[in-house]
Amino acid sequence: MGLCLLTSTLNTFQHLTIRREQHVLWIGLAVKNSAHNLLTPEVLAELHQAYTVAQTLEVRALILHSTRPQVFCAGLDLSLLENNLAPQALTDFLKSGQAFCEQLQSSTMVSLAMIEGECAGIGLSLALACHYCVGSLNPHTHFSFPEVSQGIHPVFGGMSRTLQRMGVTAALDFLSQSRVLSTEEAVKHKLIDAGAAPEQINLLSLRYVAGQPAKATASFSSTLLENLFVRLLLNTQRQRKLAKIQDIQHYPAGSALLNLWQLHGGSLAKLQAVEINTFKRLVDTSSTQNLLRLARLKAQLKAFAPLNADTYSSVHIIGAGQIGREIAAWCSLSGLTVSIQESNPENLSSALERIHAIFTTYFHKDANKLAAALERIHIDHEGSGIALADIVIDATPDHLSSKQELLARLEENARPDALLAISSSTLPLERLAAVLLKPNRLIGLHFLYPLTQCELVEVVHLGEKTHKRIIEQACALVRQLNKYPLPIQSTPGLLVNRILLTYILQGIRLHQQHVPTVTIDKAGRDFGMPFGPLEWADILGLDYCRQLGETLSKTSSLLVPELLVDMVRAGKLGRKNGTGFYRYRHGHRLKPERARWDGNITALQDKLVNQMSEEAALCLEQGIIENPDLLDAALVFGAGFPAFRGGPLQYARSSRK
Incomplete structure (x- = not known):
């Protein structure tokens, strides 16, 4: 009877896949027309339905996962908040999400979120409502609540569950600063329970739902911070600190989140009673509407890079001037091996000083990471790295004839499959590409300056004359560097x-x-x-x-x-x-x-x-x-x-x- 029920129910799901293995029901997120598994009222309704199926089948455990290896759930479909959902419909959706998460948490049926890929916002709120969370130790898996940067705050009880898991200090830092954690960091800070290699994540999940290990309890210091008077003092300190780095009038979400914690602590019941009203008040402001729109557009920029794109491991940079040295530093910070070719000793010396300063800024508290970043930087006077690198970037000064000569040599010596790029906004790409045997191979990577602060990279092409695959590869590189690509046709000054x-x-x-x-x-x-x-x-x-x-x-x-x-x-x-x-x-x-x-x-x-x-x-x-x-x-x-x-x-x- 259970098998018949499951078979008949499978046909009703548009956004989920369901399978039963012995006493475990696997619920897979596969949101239709959404590569990032964005949550909508329709998806939430199916999750409620899937939970009902699990209860009816009397399984002992359910495992929530994604059918897409690079994304678990990237959060809410933000277009719903851009005045596309009526106020009452939004309230109903938020209450429904709270109810589903409460069902998961209070059920005698063990629930586990098996996370591979991006887990953000409401997706993380869903995961934390499960009894256990485990994450894949792959580079695509990371955890975040980006809501504050979007002008809102977490809902579905995500804030209180994060406080309960991480403790007050770490949780408030994570929530109010929209930090992104890797699986290793999420385990270290107790946001999730464990991590495993991709090939072992299924087995780890089954062990957890079978063994049901005890969960860590809050530390004494975390319990002390739940005292109302202590919360008032700590909130005052954090509000002052926040005001120094952010205009609270125009970016009110971080302040609102801290005030919620001051008034209600980590109490799930108290926070859920008020979070919908504060969330809706924030959504109604013009600044939040602008931030939500930009968050949606950021997702559009990300989509220029294919989800299944290859990753790069090495880059050769010619020119260690103002922009070349910044590109080199950023590539190393992103895990790439970097070879730098520079003929001017003075330029090279100042470049190495600047690179070291950038690394020190990022890793001043972690000597091992600082040393590793420096080890990925290699000086290459002879240019031997050209023939070995996945990407070759010309970052020399903008002199047309010199660049044309250099590009002709690079085409001869670089690997046929290497990405050949220039960084220039003043020289026309078409004139630079004209000296190549395969001009459709050349791409422009215009890193905006200061590179460490600018999130966008203009990917410059020649329209139909540039191979589509080359544009996609360049966009994939930009995403690997944790920046956002904007493909743009070559034009004076770019955009x-x-x-x-x-x-x-x-x-x-x-x-x-x-x-x-x-x-x-x-x-x-x-x-x-x-x-x-x-x-x-x-x-x-x-x-x-x-x-x-x-x-x-x-x-x-x-x-x-x-x-x-x-x-x-x-x-x-x-x-x-x-x-x-x-x-x-x-x-x-x-x-x-x-x-x-x-x-x-x-x-x-x-x-x-x-x-x-x-x-x-x-x-x-x-x-x-x-x-x-x-x-x-x-x-x-x-x-x-x-x-x-x-x-x-x-x-x-x-x-x-």
Whole structure:
């Protein structure tokens, strides 16, 4: 009778697979039309139904897993929150999710989440509601609650269960900072129970549901932190710390999460009673709507890289200048072996200093990881790594003839299957590719600067002339480096820097009109940009800004300010040589002189930002990019346009309302 019931029920599921093995029911997430197994009301309804099947069949255990090896459940389908779900429907969905998780936790039937691949947001809330969680020790498996970065907070009881498992201090860090943990880290911090190699994960899961080992209890210090008075003190400290790094007015989710904990501690019942209301209040704000939209767009950018793409292990970089050294450091941080070829001893020396400084920033508390990252960096004076590397990147200065000669040699010496890439935004890809026997092999990888802060990489191609497989391979590399790829056809200045340059040049024009540097830059930062326009000019290099401006002026109405031309002629190049709009010593900016200005700051900000919005609209009109949403995402993730404002086009639309 049980087999007949299971067979007849199987045909009713659109998003799940179900199989029974002895006394265990395996429920597999296989969400239709969603490569990332995003949760929707329809999927949740099927999970309720599958649980009912498990009860009817009287199995002893159920194992929740994914049929997709690189993703367990990447969270909620965020489009539901972008005003696409009626308020009551959203409330019903959230209550249904709470009820399902409570069923799992309180059932006498043992439940286990077997996690392979990305487990995020509501997906992690579901997993934590199971009696046990085990994770695969593969590089694709990681755990996170990205909700705070999306302007919301965890639901389905995810917050309270994380507090109960990890303890207060570790849990609040994990939740409020949207941290990402590997399986090893998740086990170490007690978020999950155990990890196993991919080939052993099934066996480990069966052992857990059969043996039902005891779970760890909260430490004394964690119990102490649940005291109401202690919670008040700790929350006050954390709120102050949060306010120093985040504008709580525009990014309120982290503060809201801390307040929830202060008021209700780790009590599942108390938190679930209020989490829906606070969640809905956050969703209704304009800043959260912008953040949700950008989170959805981030998923679109990720999708440019095939899920089953090969991974790379080695890269050869020619040129250890400002961008080459940053690419080298980031590749090593991502686990790739890096060979650096640089003929200028001074460049090489400063590059190694910079690489060491970057590694120290990331691994100052872990000497072993620091040493491992340094061991992956190799100096290759002769260029022997060209013939061995999976990827060869030309990061030499932008001189057309020199690059053409170099690329011709690289084509001869690199492996036929190696990815051949350049990093340039001022030289046309088509002219560089023209010297190759197979021009469809060349790809542009434009890493935005500062590379350690910019999440986007423009993947530059020649349209139909570039092999589709090459574009996909380049996007896969970008994802392996934990950044977001944006394929874009070759055009002068590309996309992000073209729009960013209008912000920089407008700042220079305003300075020509005797507005102080510190006033201009503070106006930009107060708007939400990571740097003021003159700060950014110094960071990128005034010579680069001039070169890019002159390149764009040949095909557009853009004019390069005389002040910029004069400063470059005078040898003022910005941070890299110690003098630009500011003065620097050992790469650090010296304190500028105080300046007074009694003008209109709002009008100043409008002049800076409206220029970006107008240039963005022009790029759209010229077909440089067809999707306005992805243009906004590119400027947020590639140039630091304030996320809560949604991007230059979205900001322009909202300003007109």
